[in-house]
Amino acid sequence: MAAPVTPAARPEESEAALNAALADMPELARLLEIDPYLKPYAVDFQRRYKQFSQILKNIGENEGGIDKFSRGYESFGVHRCADGGLYCKEWAPGAEGVFLTGDFNGWNPFSYPYKKLDYGKWELYIPPKQNKSVLVPHGSKLKVVITSKSGEILYRISPWAKYVVREGDNVNYDWIHWDPEHSYEFQHSRPKKPRSLRIYESHVGISSHEGKVASYKHFTCNVLPRIKGLGYNCIQLMAIMEHAYYASFGYQITSFFAASSRYGTPEELQELVDTAHSMGIIVLLDVVHSHASKNSADGLNMFDGTDSCYFHSGPRGTHDLWDSRLFAYSSWEVLRFLLSNIRWWLEEYRFDGFRFDGVTSMLYHHHGVGRFLR
Numbered sequence: 001m002a003a004p005v006t007p008a009a010r011p012e013e014s015e016a017a018l019n020a021a022l023a024d025m026p027e028l029a030r031l032l033e034i035d036p037y038l039k040p041y042a043v044d045f046q047r048r049y050k051q052f053s054q055i056l057k058n059i060g061e062n063e064g065g066i067d068k069f070s071r072g073y074e075s076f077g078v079h080r081c082a083d084g085g086l087y088c089k090e091w092a093p094g095a096e097g098v099f100l101t102g103d104f105n106g107w108n109p110f111s112y113p114y115k116k117l118d119y120g121k122w123e124l125y126i127p128p129k130q131n132k133s134v135l136v137p138h139g140s141k142l143k144v145v146i147t148s149k150s151g152e153i154l155y156r157i158s159p160w161a162k163y164v165v166r167e168g169d170n171v172n173y174d175w176i177h178w179d180p181e182h183s184y185e186f187q188h189s190r191p192k193k194p195r196s197l198r199i200y201e202s203h204v205g206i207s208s209h210e211g212k213v214a215s216y217k218h219f220t221c222n223v224l225p226r227i228k229g230l231g232y233n234c235i236q237l238m239a240i241m242e243h244a245y246y247a248s249f250g251y252q253i254t255s256f257f258a259a260s261s262r263y264g265t266p267e268e269l270q271e272l273v274d275t276a277h278s279m280g281i282i283v284l285l286d287v288v289h290s291h292a293s294k295n296s297a298d299g300l301n302m303f304d305g306t307d308s309c310y311f312h313s314g315p316r317g318t319h320d321l322w323d324s325r326l327f328a329y330s331s332w333e334v335l336r337f338l339l340s341n342i343r344w345w346l347e348e349y350r351f352d353g354f355r356f357d358g359v360t361s362m363l364y365h366h367h368g369v370g371r372f373l374r
Helices: 011-025 027-034 036-063 216-229 266-278 333-346 359-363
Strands: 077-080 086-090 095-102 119-128 140-149 153-156 172-178 199-203 233-238 255-259 282-287 353-356
Touching: 011 027, 011 036, 027 036, 095 119, 172 282, 199 216, 255 333, 266 282, 282 333
Parallel strands: 199 233, 233 282, 282 353
Antiparallel strands: 077 086, 086 119, 095 140, 140 153, 140 172
């Protein structure tokens, strides 16, 4: 049976709708100048812009503004304090209890419990040793232990983990506490924005002719000079956010704040970006916020023992074609997580911008699958 046809709006109605949209959103006029084919969708832009404006207002009223809201990585996860102690924080609304374990306590799962806060948040302070050194040293392994409401004991990687590795024959990744004594010091400022971009899309792991996964170091020393020599002024790096399944080309993320350890250390990625900047090359990051890996042992899925937390529950939370989980974008803490993730890559690694993957899946319930224009 054919779908009912919606009557076309009369010209005067379309014109009135366009004028109303332009009044609410002055920036739209410039967009429609660039791409006049978007005019029929002016009302949709208006609706989305109103939603955006309201969310931005709510963030300002409840969180002190977008600047503070987008710095979640400064408190969530595990952080060294000025006194040598550690402050730990997680969002696990479905958990019955939250604990920290690892090399530092002989993997005793329950000796360091988090305190429950409002809105599904949990926090823990671990005092320093008597000599004021940290109890959890750089490079040691950690896990968050979740006790679920059904009585399960779950070992999880913090969603805010900065470095994870897969060692030996292990199937899953391990969370490594990354807290070096000295941070990488950038030597070069960001290049000025050029009049136009010549973008070279790159994948660090496959950038070598040898039959192995290439490294950040290899890319910095061997590939960047060739890109510069070919006249490109911008690179777009794929598969940087950590992904357990290498064949996914970086599109099934497991740790959103961790640079992939397959290619080297965080400092070596920082050096890559810094070197590109010294050549006048802008560096873009391929960002995947449209979905996430289904992995639970080393991903976000089922983090607090529920199928929701960071994702929609039930069928809405799964992308059948991609076999992955879908974020609940209207959730306050999911917004904090994703906006903070963007800022993290800008601040910590000095990426200059982003290419967002799978935007239609973020915008539409049908995910842009099986829909064609006629």
